[in-house]
Amino acid sequence: MSYRLANRAGEAVLLDGADFWAMGMDPMDALADVDDLHRLWANRGLPDGQLSPAELGPPVPNPQQVFGYGLNYRDHIEEIDRVDPMGRTASEAPVVFTKFPTCLVGPSAPVKLVGEHCDYECELVAVIGIETRAVDEAQAWDRVAGLMIGQDISDRALQTAASPPQFSLGKSRESFGPIGPALVSPDLVENPDDLAISCEVNGDLRQNSRTSFLMRPVAEMVAYLSSILTLHPGDLIFTGTPGGVGHAQGVYLKPGDVIRSEIEGLGAMDNPCV
Numbered sequence: 001m002s003y004r005l006a007n008r009a010g011e012a013v014l015l016d017g018a019d020f021w022a023m024g025m026d027p028m029d030a031l032a033d034v035d036d037l038h039r040l041w042a043n044r045g046l047p048d049g050q051l052s053p054a055e056l057g058p059p060v061p062n063p064q065q066v067f068g069y070g071l072n073y074r075d076h077i078e079e080i081d082r083v084d085p086m087g088r089t090a091s092e093a094p095v096v097f098t099k100f101p102t103c104l105v106g107p108s109a110p111v112k113l114v115g116e117h118c119d120y121e122c123e124l125v126a127v128i129g130i131e132t133r134a135v136d137e138a139q140a141w142d143r144v145a146g147l148m149i150g151q152d153i154s155d156r157a158l159q160t161a162a163s164p165p166q167f168s169l170g171k172s173r174e175s176f177g178p179i180g181p182a183l184v185s186p187d188l189v190e191n192p193d194d195l196a197i198s199c200e201v202n203g204d205l206r207q208n209s210r211t212s213f214l215m216r217p218v219a220e221m222v223a224y225l226s227s228i229l230t231l232h233p234g235d236l237i238f239t240g241t242p243g244g245v246g247h248a249q250g251v252y253l254k255p256g257d258v259i260r261s262e263i264e265g266l267g268a269m270d271n272p273c274v
């Protein structure tokens with residue numbers, strides 16, 4: 001099933017390059033029927049027009065649940081343990097937190113920094129397409145509507161202000177969840193388990209990895225979560241960030257910075273910091 005679904009000023013559109021096809025409905029309603037999305041994509045005909053990236057909102061504006069996997073790339077575990085030595089290793093059970101959905105914004109939205117310790121985390125985001133409960137890994141990809149880029153912006157000071165750390169608040173400030181530019185069905189990328197992922201700040205390459213280095217790949221994450229709770233269409237899974245975050249170098253985001261996030265086959269997002 002193929003489609004690229006985006007959000008143009010609150011309305012679902014199919015997006016191919018700059019060309020768009022208006023669907024006349026809310027993006028969440030569009031996502032609730034992926035078979036229909038596929039049918040519309042296959043028969044899309046002449047586009048309704050062209051749009052600029054600045055018009056795009058979050059492809060999934062109101063998910064019921066947003067999960068974040070922490071410490072899912074080995075080089076990120078190692079760099080965090082250098083800054084704050086705790087002997088971290090790949091944990092037996094996954095480290096999972098919530099990003100509250102109110103933090104989600106579009107692919108070119110400004111990131112509103114608070115304090116001196118805000119940081120970037122470029123991540124692959126998997127979007128659930130069908131209600132899912134207790135699937136095994138072999139079935140898991142069939143439950144994924146698509147993939148997109150996400151920034152798990154993190155206020156490190158807030159995140160570590162309490163003990164144990166409160167990831168969920170530190171990663172949920174207003175505008176701390178840029179996603180986009182479009183939700184891309186998994187068949188439209190060459191290998192959904194092996195995509196180049198990178199992040200630049202002001203043109204300076206900070207993160208550069210491949211999603212094949214995910215210690216818990218997408219299918220395992222979906223299977224694990226679905227063993228505990230029911231996943232709903234539109235639920236997001238931020239899959240973790242590779243090494244190279246600012247926190248590991250003591251360098252944080254500042255107003256005027258531009259964060260460029262890129263994943264092979266999914267496009268790029270440019271988010272200015274204010």
Ligand code: ZN
Nearest residue numbers: 121152240241
């Ligand atoms: Zn993260």
